[in-house]
Amino acid sequence: MATATCTAFRGVLESTGERVVQRALLERVGFLAQLSQSLTGALVASRWDEESLDVLAAGVDKRGKALPSKGWMALRRLNWPQDVRPTAGVHMSDRVRRGAEEYAARTLRLALHRRSIVTAVLAAWPADPRRRTEAEWAALRAALPAGVSGAEIRNRTRQVRAYVAEHGELPTGLCVLEGPPQVAGQVLLAAMDRQQVTLQRVDEVTARLRVKLPLRAAPASGRDWAWHVLDIRLPGTVTADTVLHTPTLRPTRAGRIALDLPHSRPAPAVMTSGHRVGLGFDWGVNTLLTGTLGRLTERGSVQRVLTDGRPLVFDATTVSGTLHRMRTLREHLAAKRDHCQALADGLGSPHPVWGEHLERARVLEAEHARVCARIRHLNSALAWAAARWAVDQAAALGASVIYLEDLTTLEARGHRRGNARLSGQVRGTVTEAIRHLAAKAGIAVATVPARGTSALCPGCLGPLTHHPAPDRLHERGWKWAHCTRCGLSMDRDHAAARRIVSRGLLAQDHTTTDRATGTRTIRTTVDGTVTLVRRPKKTTRRLRRQRHAESSPPRPHGPKNTESKGRPTPSRPSGSHGRHVPRATAAPDHKTSRRMPDVRTAPATTPTGVVQRPAGHDTTTPAAVSGPVSGHGVLAPGRIEDHFLRSGRGRLSRRTCRRRTRAAERTGFHHLHATEVHPLTPRFGPQHGDHTRPRRARKTWKPQAHTEF
Known part of the structure; x- marks a missing residue:
């Protein structure tokens, strides 16, 4: 069971088929709401005493029979509506009185819960209301009904404390502590029968309400009442398989006819326990x-x-900030409105600027109502968006x-x-x-x-x-x-x-x-x-290849050819540092590795400073070069960064070395390691003295001008 707020957008007079304009329809709905509000308020005020609440709380009538669950029937069993009569000269049917009596019964039954809390607080009133002892809390908990929260206890304690500060004594009960509750201008159509209201569904987005409305503010006879047909626009939350129930009719300050439409649909049964x-x-x-x-x-x-x-995380920072600013604006408008109203009341009508202050207060009141409506709409939208996200x-x-x-x-x-x-x-x-x-x-x-x-x-x-x-x-x-x-x-x-x-x-x-x-x-x-418990990570590319190799049959010898490639991978041409060298210029007896070019062979350093090259290099290259040459364990000139020297780290981690080795295998770049004597700037870190902004790895690399092989 849920309630959806709908709007009546079209009205037709059933007897003549004449279309009623929206302003006249809103006025007639207001007449009915005003009649119901006046009768309900008078009935609640006449029974706002401790004796009447005691009778209603007992749940039995004078003959000892249990009161019915319907409120208007319970009040009639107690003969309470007989004490309240409509205004002289006003004619209303028994169905309209049913709706007013049902509203009054619900209001009085809601007051019984507040009355039980106030009675328990007064019975266990502490010596210091601001701080109860353990014994006082135990006595209060024993007197309270089940399910009462600490917030309700504090609110009622503050209410009683304010009354004591004003009157100097404890109140005798709820009816003395606060006055009769105020009732709203609405009509409970659910307490009426088919002689006053009917509801039927037209299609998936429209329903039709047939209700008898007064044609004037004080109808004198049945001729001043007429059947009106109102079309209701259903929201998207009311699906086609839901069952519609009789709504509550009320006019709004924004000039529209609102209906609180209850609807229900069968829901699957859920278990109370046994969840995993x-x-x-x-x-x-x-x-x-x-x-x-x-x-x-x-x-x-x-x-x-x-x-x-x-x-x-459902992050509502933007909407929450907007709502907070609008609440501040609402309080500011209310303060200015009250100030202008106070100025107008203090000056009086003969004063020349009295009308200006009064008009300004009216403008501020209208703006205050608009801001309040905007806050309500934002709160409703935010609440349902968060709920939908959580359930999804x-x-x-x-x-x-x-x-x-x-x-x-x-x-x-x-x-x-x-x-x-x-x-x-x-x-x-x-x-x-x-x-x-x-x-x-x-x-x-x-x-x-x-x-x-x-x-x-x-x-x-x-x-x-x-x-x-x-x-x-x-x-x-x-x-x-x-x-x-x-x-x-x-x-x-x-x-x-x-x-x-x-x-x-x-x-x-x-x-x-x-x-x-x-x-x-x-x-x-x-x-x-x-x-x-950590979530299982996604399978990496290496793990997928391994699983594919284990599950697939052995591949025959020959060039590699996969489904995603249209041709086998060609052999890498020989050269230095990934530079393309034509096949005709390579040495005829030179054997290159299929995985890495031969430049991966690192030069060795000798105590005399002379570098000897392994066999297999080009004979046109000089046999010896004076001074160290960049290679495995030897730094290239100009590659030492100031920030790396200041860090004090002389050796890269094993993980970093392995990562760079794999990168070098993919790109063909010569891989350099840092020794304890000569620290090396990370190839994948900041370059050229920029200590704050990291740079990505270069995809092309040119050797230094002095490096020769």
Whole structure:
């Protein structure tokens, strides 16, 4: 079951077939909403006392029978609507009164939960409301109903404390602490029957609502009511196989007719426990969701959670910054509006500038409403985008459950700036959207306790220290987590996501399901370490060749010819340092290697400084050259870099040498090694004294002018 907000874009008067303009249709819907609002408000105000709430909380009537689940029937069983009558001279049908009574019953039943919390707080009122002792907390927990969060306790405590500061005594109950709840101008059509409203679907994107609306603000008889047919544009989330239910009708300030349309579709059943692969998400400020994958394994009687270490991040930095700026603008507009209104009220109507201040306050009020609407739209779009991303990630990774932090245990703390950014998040909407989309995909969603998820290390459960991110040291915030016990160093939200998925998978047998809403919650904290398992790397080219050689039959002798090549690889011509030399100029008795040219043979140095060449070289080359010649272990002049000398490293690592050897084999470049006496500038590092900007390897190389072979 879900609710989609739709818009009625066309209205027709059924009796004559005349099309009703949008302004007149909006006015008639407003008449019906105003009649329902006035009747509901009067009914709630007449029963806003402790005795009436006690009767409603008991759930039985005067004869001892249980009250029905439908609100309007329960109120009529108690004979409460008889005390409230419509305005004299106003005619409304019994179906309209049903909708108003249903709205009043829902409002009063919602107040029962707040009343139970206030009663428990007053019964266990501490000596110091700002700081309770352990005994006072135990007494309060015993008096509270099950499932009450710490945030609700703090909010009600602050409310009672403000009342005590103003009146000097404790309130006797909820009805004294706060006034009757305000009701909105909306019509609950679900409490009415076919004599007042009908709904049918026309096609995949359109539905038709048939409702009886008043033609004037105070209808005096049934002739002032007429049937209207309204077309509803369905959003893309309402698919063709969904079942539509009777909506709630309400006019908006933007001048449109909105309908909150409930719709349902059969969802696959999901299991409560027995999950092996789960996805845990942690809430953030800029990164709205940070998740990680966890896999539950068993070794004997010991259970542990494995993870691949890959973070899943939904980065909403841009949208979050836009929302924060728009909230600041909203507060600024509200302050200017109140200031102009105060100036107008202080000057009075006879003053010449009174009208100017009043007109400016109206303009600021309209701009404030536009900014608020923009914020609501951005929040809704951001919430559903994050929910769709999270469910898609779970489906792609094969996870059967999604674990989230329990939102009722979270409360923004710290500085004002952090509180504003944190309290403005759309976490509740994201959670409901994830539950809705995950139910369609057959994925379970459960909440876990949020306390301590960022305080302990997911690998060893040791204390974590928080620091600025190493790649963003100039930014404010403690984004990075480090464990002094096991040396873990990673993103703070990523570490918390590991703790969340571990708590969910290890404590999934303690999952409880709410019968009314169907939400799954884990209130038992089971902490365990998360073991990092590296993902298998992709097969390299060398490994693929090896596997192909092992699986393929032996290749016959002859030139190499593969499927990707149209001809065999020609033999490399002989020459020096990769320079092309015509075949006719090569020595007739010279044998070259198929893999490497003969220039790979390194010259040797003697104590006398005379270099002797191995046999097989060109006889036209001089037999001896004075001074060392660049080769294996000998530096070429002009190739020593200042930064390499300052580094103090005289020998390259074995890994670097092997990498350069393979590069030389591919390109034909002569490979040089650095000795302990003469350090060598890395061929693949900075060149020409540039110590900050690395350069890539050269693909062509020309020998020095003094080098001869």
